[in-house]
Amino acid sequence: MLFAVGQLVVGSLLLLIGGEGVVRGASRLAILAKLSPLFVGLTVVSLGTSAPEMAVSVATAMQGQADITIGNVVGSNLFNMLMIVGLSAIVAALPVERQITYFDAPVMVAVCIAMGVVGYDGSIDRFDGIALLVAMVVYFAISYRLGKRKTSEDIEEFVDDVAGEPLAAPSWARSAAAVLLQLLILSLGVGALVLGCEWFVAGSVTFARYFGLSEAVIGLTIVSVGTSLPELVTSVAATLKGERGIAIGNAVGSTILNILAVLGVAATVSPVSLHVAPSLEFFDIPVMIGAAVLTWAVLRTHQVVTRVEGFVMVGLYCAYIAYLLIETV
Template sequence: MSYIAFLAGLCFLLVGAEMLVRGASRLAARLGVSPLVIGLTVVAFGTSSPELAVSIKAAFADQAGIAMGNVVGSNIFNILFILGLSAMVTPLLVAQQLIRFDIPLMVALSAALLLLVLDGQLSRLDGFLLAAGLVAYLAFLLYQNARSRAQAAAGSDSLPSDSNAWGINLLLVAAGLVLLVLGSRWLVEGAVAFASFLGVSEQVIGLTIIAAGTSLPEVVTSLIAALRGERDIAVGNVVGSNVFNILGVLGLSSLLAPSGLMVTPAMISFDIPVMLAVAVACLPICFTGGIINRWEGALLLGYYVAYTLYLILATAQHDALAGFTGVMMYFVLPLTALTLAVLSLQEQKRRSGRAR
């Protein structure tokens, strides 16, 4: 029954997220919201709705390991796996707005989250601050939309305004929300049963199985966007989802939890710093020519494999853990940092020469 509940919950989450994104994006378009704002809000936030549903359910059930692990694991998965796989399919074009604002914001929020949890918890006050940050971020995007409202309104005028279309889209949103609630409940219950059966902590289950499962909408969206040539959407979807995961998912989860979310020492000393390092790595990768090349995608994907392998070895307390950690810390990571630094300097020199 645990297997059935887990799979049924995952299916409900995917279908519910698809219905929510489709209905909400059509409603936003009819209200005159620009495609850019729709991509950074409705699409990105909609594909993160499984994370929101699962984390809030886990927070109410006093399962902070799943709530925190789900978000941190999803953010790592989004960048390393989704961007890596999408870039290997086709090189990804990164919009200048993402480089100038949204990616630095993602890095800043990851650092802020690390500071907030140093006391061992994400309190209700912390949750309020994060939720307020989400409101400010939405206000900024709406301000951007207002600057191009004439063009957006011109596009929306061509859409039919019959009441049936509005009703269908509202029904899609409502049905999507119902499926998300049911799916999150079954997925969390199945995951907890897995953790108990395998002797694995809820935090590791959240960082791996649940994080990958709730990120499937982002996988599908980014891959389809890459294959269709809409490569900036593939990147924007990931960045927007990560911003929403920190501000919206963790903010609301810790705000609604009876006593906030407790954060384990392993999460503070390893997993959240990994999430921050992955976000920082996006800056030089996206900065170099505004393109994520195939070899950079392979690098990201390889790091996700290494991260997952580390979690497995650490959970099993395998003898190979010390050697694996040493190779990563003293060879692979320094070599990667040096390579990205050299590429960033070359890009800076190229831009300076072009400016002259």
């Protein structure tokens, strides 16, 4: 049992370190491609912080642990929408950009509903996975076009806040050495994620069996929280630095990509079945859809998320986790 706890702790640390490396490398590479800050936050950074979910979901799908695969996606999305936005708002009230309110948040609701639709027959097969990946490409394309008006100075300022240190000079940022360095950081981050997910999944499964918890519940709680640590760190750090829009952009973008990218890749690699845990299909996924609608409504309220709303969102997430644990016992 102690070894399983050690696996969870070490795995979480590796996921956190790996997620930071992926975010740092991806963000700085985005500068070289002259991508807009909002596009980087909603897609590149969100995809980077969703890498732990991707690693865990693909690994569990290939091992036939579909309940952990789906539970990880659903649980991570609930954590993104309720805990990350909520905690960030508690730190400081969050202003909401117009694009997020009128495009990205509705897309978030739509993809959550789409997950329920594609899984209505009890499984998410390869065709569903490919369809989700195609939808991701379309989302990327539209987000890029909407964000093309941002300037290169805004891009550099955005990445400085996310990556944690300023660029030495534009010429340095465009050099071949800089590209190689960021590729190395990105590669090391991915490596840490892969190793971390192996330890985390192994420890969580052992933990589940020892306490008699279902693997679905572990996926919805321990695994989803562990793989969402990069999103939490990125969003709270951005809020503390005054870049409060990044917190929402990262949470919304990660929620969208957890379904389109993470679940899409996992289902394409190995189709997943919801029959192994009916509660996922008939309770947890509907709860996720409800949370998405609630989050969108909160984001539309005066174009800001207040501290009071943040406390309510965190309270709802804690109530959901408490319900899962009570039902299991």
